[in-house]
Amino acid sequence: MGCSGAARDVAARLLLGPRGRRLCLEYAVHSSPAVGSARFPLARHLDVNPGARYSLTGRAPAPADDPIPTAEELVACLRTVDLSTVDPEGVTEALRASLNSARYWQEPDGNDEVAALPEVRAALHPIAELVAAALPGLASLRGKEQWAVDWNSAENAAPLPTDPAAALRMWTRELADEEQRAARDRPLDPHARWSGTWWSVPQTILETRGTVDAALELVEDSFGWTAATFIPVSGFGSVLEIESADDWARLCRDYPVEVTASRRHDWFRTTGRNGRWVIPHWERVAQDWDAVHLTALGYYSSATQLVRVDAEFASVIAGWAPDSTLWLRDVAREATAARQEWSRPTDQDEWARITDA
Template sequence: MNAEPELLLDGPRGRRLCLELAAELSPDVRNAAFSLAYELDPGKGTSTVMFALSSDDSGDPGFPGGAPSLEDLAAELQSIDASSLTSGQLAAARECSVRNARYWQEPAGEDVLASLPAVVDAFRPLAEQVLASPTWRSWSQPRRPEQWAIDWRSAEDPAPLPRDPHQALSRWAKEIRAEEAQAARDRPQNVYANFSGNWWSFPGRLLRTVGAIPAALNLVEDSFGEKQATVIPVYGSGRTFEIQTAEDWILLCRSFPLEVTASRRHDWFHTTGRDGRWVIPDWQLLAGEWDAVHLTTAGYLHTAGRALQVGADTASVLAGLDPDSTLWLGDVAREAEAPRQLWRQNPNSDDWSLVHSPGR
């Protein structure tokens, strides 16, 4: 598939990356987006409150001369010079996009703003610059043999890697079908009901690895804010299904569909606005053909958080799987001979430092 702007602009996480990147490149975009996103935020005035640092009689607080309009923002976006994009700027925008993903409630105001047609159209020149960058090429690479498993506990509390994926998948299959049956009996019929449950799209007990450390330590959806991590070197092989675009996720769902309508209906309605039947891949069946599934960063930005049409009346959402992560379905990954590493987040910073790398 050619690197068309839609690889970024079709997906809510790709659009959020564009908004964060534009705000970094232009203070005018940052100011306009802040004001407009606040007005679009579902928590306006409650969970989200704007505090004025200054005001005058001519417009909104902090925006002398009047509040910015959508047209003002679009004009600023189109005027951005992104010819000198750096890998650091792209990495920071990716972190913000991942950190703000949420699949259990309505999208934040920034995500709503980034989805408006006028804004999406104005993103196009910036998206083209991103897709032409060396960073984007690295974000589209398939799984590397060398991987890292992240254990958010201290290195003083060592634990083995998860093993026996077949048993884990068998247990998951029984549990998710039981959950779906119970949800169909017990959960409210009103899709607007303030009800949340299991919203992710994959089994949680399988070995999951990432391709780059320390970058992956900041690429965690629904993070608990951990400040230290034990990082375990892993070497894996086998048949790997690559998710490069939304079409790849759709193919998995069509080939191995598992209905999760009752258990996901409320959460995924809140995050996508769609009410209907939902499916995810049946990971137990999928394991009969594939040893691992790898989600590239490009695939994440194009796919995550969207209501993707799978069949005539079914759709799916990829939720909870972080960019450049691999889910191991077969028993083909092992801890490498290299030592484990302990990383800690620096105070008042998103950066991480290697504390020590003890021998095994």
């Protein structure tokens, strides 16, 4: 299957981040049973918490004396993946698996470790080109169509969040209070088994997604919701685009707030780094921007990994979905289009649209 220059560039950027590499590895597993057979025991071998993560897979752990496949053997299997055509169902499953395996409060799982091996990462490049060609919107900026999601049925859906200025003032106060408590109460040793707030974006302001399908399928740390109401949103004003780790680092440098005490333990487990941490001071960002949008490619190339801000500080893009917009000012309203109600049976992946809500 042919690949344009733009798709090759997107493919290279996908492989910069854990979520992008995992996306490509999961597509390969879907496409080739041989890849899955080699990947599973190698991932379990590299996982620092194999018992906790693999006990529910339905597969019996390999006996201790069974040989563990090498990275070279997995690479040989990756070279057998059919690149002549793309499987849309495989892409969707891989996207879902990549998001659902994002972790910001513990070490990367064995599959992320496998995908990060240099020889595996290199072998994933042709697969990344195939995936990039199948997903032409990965690098797209914020689109006009936006949707807010409420994980409830239509009759139980809450109104859209309002008064972002008040919400951001509260966010600033709560962040300062948590940082002060954490500095007082939590150990300095990053290895201490302590967890707390790990996300890097506000949770109480309006957040929208570019498409209904992405909002349904691409969810970090899903709680297994069975109902969703989608609310059409229109907004205007200045939008800052986060397309890469460099963009995130620049945002942190321009509007820094230190979160070392509150994120130390979680982000050490995620990145292996012991040092000082910052995130954007979102109330200050709102002085200059109406909204901030994380592109899908920005997410897959940059989330769940260390982002160096300067010689002393680093950050993590955590808890922010791909192709997602945070509305920092009161410039977004419910649009005139109809709301949509969706549902799915418990323990199933497929959603079905019920009706306009």
